[in-house]
Amino acid sequence: MARKKVTAPNTEQLALSELTIEQRQIEGLSLSTVVRRRFFQHKAAVTSMIVLGVIVLLAFTSVGTIIGGTGRLAADTASGEIILDGLRISGWWPFDWYKNYPITTPGGLPSWEHPFGQDTLGKDIFARVMRGIQQSLTVVTLIGVLATVIGVVVGSVAGFIRGWLDSLLMRITDAIIIIPGLILGAVLGRTIGGNAISLGILLGLVSWTGLARLVRGEFLALREREFVDAARVAGASDFRIIFRHILPNSIGIVVVNATLLMSAAILTETALSFLGFGITAPDISLGQIISQYNEAFKTRPWLFWWPGFFIVAVALCINFIGDGLRDAFDPRQRNMPKSMSLGRQFRELTGWGK
Amino acid sequence: MLSFITRRLAATLAVLLVASFVVYMLTANSGDPLEELRTQNDPASVAKRATLTEKLDLDTPPFFRYFKWLGGAASCVIGQCNLGVSVIRGDEPVASALGNAMQSTLSLVILATVLSILFGVAIGMTTALRQYSGYDYTVTFAAFIFYSLPIFWVAVLLKEFGAIRFNEFLGDPHIPWGIALAIGFVLALVVQAVVGGHLRLRLRTTGISFALTAGILILLDITQWLKSPSIGIVGVAFLGIGLGALLLFMTSNLTKRTLQYSVGATVLAVVAMWYPLQFIWFYFNNPFAIVLVAVLLAGLGVAAGFFLGGDDRPEAMRVAAITGALSTAPLVLDQMFMRWGEYVQIIPLRSGVISTIGANTPVLANSEDTWMRMLDSSTHLILPTAALMIISVAGYTRYTRATLLEVLNQDYVRTARAKGLPETTVIMRHAFRNTLIPIATIVAFDFGAVIGGAIITERVFAWQGMGALFNQGLREVDVNLVMGVFLVTGVAAVIFNILADLAYSALDPRIRITEA
Numbered sequence: 001m002a003r004k005k006v007t008a009p010n011t012e013q014l015a016l017s018e019l020t021i022e023q024r025q026i027e028g029l030s031l032s033t034v035v036r037r038r039f040f041q042h043k044a045a046v047t048s049m050i051v052l053g054v055i056v057l058l059a060f061t062s063v064g065t066i067i068g069g070t071g072r073l074a075a076d077t078a079s080g081e082i083i084l085d086g087l088r089i090s091g092w093w094p095f096d097w098y099k100n101y102p103i104t105t106p107g108g109l110p111s112w113e114h115p116f117g118q119d120t121l122g123k124d125i126f127a128r129v130m131r132g133i134q135q136s137l138t139v140v141t142l143i144g145v146l147a148t149v150i151g152v153v154v155g156s157v158a159g160f161i162r163g164w165l166d167s168l169l170m171r172i173t174d175a176i177i178i179i180p181g182l183i184l185g186a187v188l189g190r191t192i193g194g195n196a197i198s199l200g201i202l203l204g205l206v207s208w209t210g211l212a213r214l215v216r217g218e219f220l221a222l223r224e225r226e227f228v229d230a231a232r233v234a235g236a237s238d239f240r241i242i243f244r245h246i247l248p249n250s251i252g253i254v255v256v257n258a259t260l261l262m263s264a265a266i267l268t269e270t271a272l273s274f275l276g277f278g279i280t281a282p283d284i285s286l287g288q289i290i291s292q293y294n295e296a297f298k299t300r301p302w303l304f305w306w307p308g309f310f311i312v313a314v315a316l317c318i319n320f321i322g323d324g325l326r327d328a329f330d331p332r333q334r335n336m337p338k339s340m341s342l343g344r345q346f347r348e349l350t351g352w353g354k
Numbered sequence: 355m356l357s358f359i360t361r362r363l364a365a366t367l368a369v370l371l372v373a374s375f376v377v378y379m380l381t382a383n384s385g386d387p388l389e390e391l392r393t394q395n396d397p398a399s400v401a402k403r404a405t406l407t408e409k410l411d412l413d414t415p416p417f418f419r420y421f422k423w424l425g426g427a428a429s430c431v432i433g434q435c436n437l438g439v440s441v442i443r444g445d446e447p448v449a450s451a452l453g454n455a456m457q458s459t460l461s462l463v464i465l466a467t468v469l470s471i472l473f474g475v476a477i478g479m480t481t482a483l484r485q486y487s488g489y490d491y492t493v494t495f496a497a498f499i500f501y502s503l504p505i506f507w508v509a510v511l512l513k514e515f516g517a518i519r520f521n522e523f524l525g526d527p528h529i530p531w532g533i534a535l536a537i538g539f540v541l542a543l544v545v546q547a548v549v550g551g552h553l554r555l556r557l558r559t560t561g562i563s564f565a566l567t568a569g570i571l572i573l574l575d576i577t578q579w580l581k582s583p584s585i586g587i588v589g590v591a592f593l594g595i596g597l598g599a600l601l602l603f604m605t606s607n608l609t610k611r612t613l614q615y616s617v618g619a620t621v622l623a624v625v626a627m628w629y630p631l632q633f634i635w636f637y638f639n640n641p642f643a644i645v646l647v648a649v650l651l652a653g654l655g656v657a658a659g660f661f662l663g664g665d666d667r668p669e670a671m672r673v674a675a676i677t678g679a680l681s682t683a684p685l686v687l688d689q690m691f692m693r694w695g696e697y698v699q700i701i702p703l704r705s706g707v708i709s710t711i712g713a714n715t716p717v718l719a720n721s722e723d724t725w726m727r728m729l730d731s732s733t734h735l736i737l738p739t740a741a742l743m744i745i746s747v748a749g750y751t752r753y754t755r756a757t758l759l760e761v762l763n764q765d766y767v768r769t770a771r772a773k774g775l776p777e778t779t780v781i782m783r784h785a786f787r788n789t790l791i792p793i794a795t796i797v798a799f800d801f802g803a804v805i806g807g808a809i810i811t812e813r814v815f816a817w818q819g820m821g822a823l824f825n826q827g828l829r830e831v832d833v834n835l836v837m838g839v840f841l842v843t844g845v846a847a848v849i850f851n852i853l854a855d856l857a858y859s860a861l862d863p864r865i866r867i868t869e870a
Binding site: 176177180244298 | 368381384501505506507805824828847
């Protein structure tokens, strides 16, 4: 991300006239300001961010959540009701995702009381889907944070220090990459799966490979640049050079790929839960809901449509945000002139409207 | 060249070895194979536990068990694979279980990968060439959506709508003329958006493609082609001409007289061979016949190019040979369609032609007739392949678009244009080849993802492939079975990686593998 600087005050006028439109737009602004401005010009990305925010709010406030505990079902000794182990924070939605309710409409058809319908046991699908979104988002966030941190550290160390450490780290990366992601995820999920936090941590520990390679490539290129030499001559330590000088320059690649990693993560998590190796009962994930109601497609299609819709919505939002970030960090393919509009061509061809 | 491959192979094998160790240890520690027996109180379970412990060698720590397994796996090099036995599959040797499963899964994975590359690259290129058009925005948006689709969800939807509804349609194939016209109109809009250009050209393209599509659909309806589809000699001729034209276009030789003659002669030869080839298909009824015929027809192409190529002899020979070899496809399709009537009689009535269950019809699995087996496999492959493709194509489309846009901004493309070369030559010769270089790397990456997708797709479509073996093996902690699946996918990934490397060096002369 090179920042264009105007050279000398007396030639300022001359230099300004030589700047392209693109350069004049970002003249005198810091990188973060430029990126923020460009990002907020990307309509799809901004819309996606709002939609994602609404989904997150809806999922966490509606049915509330549960903190700590084993998450196992148990019967309350006093009232005999089914409760979950852990600190339960309730939301504004009257139904819980783990309780059975009387079926209000024939076949559990969606109604005002249960807008997403009910299953054969009378469970409220809205509550289940919301809980599923919570779980998927938890996994996605954990994977995103862990994989980004590990990927950046491994990539920058390998790219900056090089030598035997680089070879060792890259061979480890290769070994993890060669195992198909789903196979690795399923084996790990089978080991300590069952709840969102452990699954997220495990998957995060193996999803950093692609990012590490990209960061390494970026570091290999950047470490030869003059500003790194300048920093070294000024007496900066390796640690400082890596984190204060080179990393901010490769932030674009990191942010964009971390986003794309997260959109892939929600698909991986739901796929694992669909196969039964991810989040398992009594907890809920969107993939698990689909797998559970897979056979009911003909009779109760709403059991199938809603969880799928929310997976697609979340993944799509994250993808669009990633696209917006990419455009914001790398403006090379933007602001292109449009070809002559069809309407004008039509008027020219027919002579109409003159 | 050879030293490069050996070195590359050695490096990847070392990586594969480490990876296999990781997977082995993780799987061995992922659960307790005796869990179910432990909870039982009946005295027989103690004896069962003892035999199972003995069989699975559970008293040896996993670390040493891995090397025992590795010893067995290493003997694959001398052709005698000993991957252990699978306890949950009734002590069936893993190698034999894999043998059956591998065929169906790998055919699914490879077909999906190849088709995704073809479609993805083609769509991606057209969007890049029509950048910022309505078509570009539509495809980009669609690619985003496809990219965000969970494959298990798509597969279930395809099963419901793709198969069941389409089968109902095939039962009584009647295309109302209104719908034929509507399809023609929509397709014409797409085609004009791809072709682009000035409004006059666009209107002409719209008109021609509308008339063509609607005409073909109405013709299909009148002749009831969908009821008993066939290709025949006429179909082979048309498909051959189309293939030849496409190849001439792709090699930017569409206007060269000599090449037109060579390719035309090759197509004529293929059509002339249609009748004699019937004997080969009939008497030499096995998959190798395809290779044989492809080589034969490629030879005809070489001859045509040699005699008619004139000044462009090498180029003419190459293009004509490829045309000849690829013309085998319509011929094989023709053979498959000849058995359509018989096939519809054999398959279970309720399932319909587009199958949703399994990799083949059990009755036909051991049929003598290769072409019938191929037809059967194809109808079973359609839906899983489509499910896998929907996601892969989106990735390739986006990637190709970005790469081609980057390439088109390069100086050598400007030079090529400045030399006065036709735009087709600039795109196909100068830009396209350079676009393929980064795509070759993505293919190897994408392959792993497709294998993961195949595991899920197989589950939805109830295939007894490697996905089923993996699911079963992992659920019951049958390490040998999981390792078998990993070994096959790992080796396939290694092969794809090396192929990508070779393609890389073939496409980019700057990369010299002999010196690497």
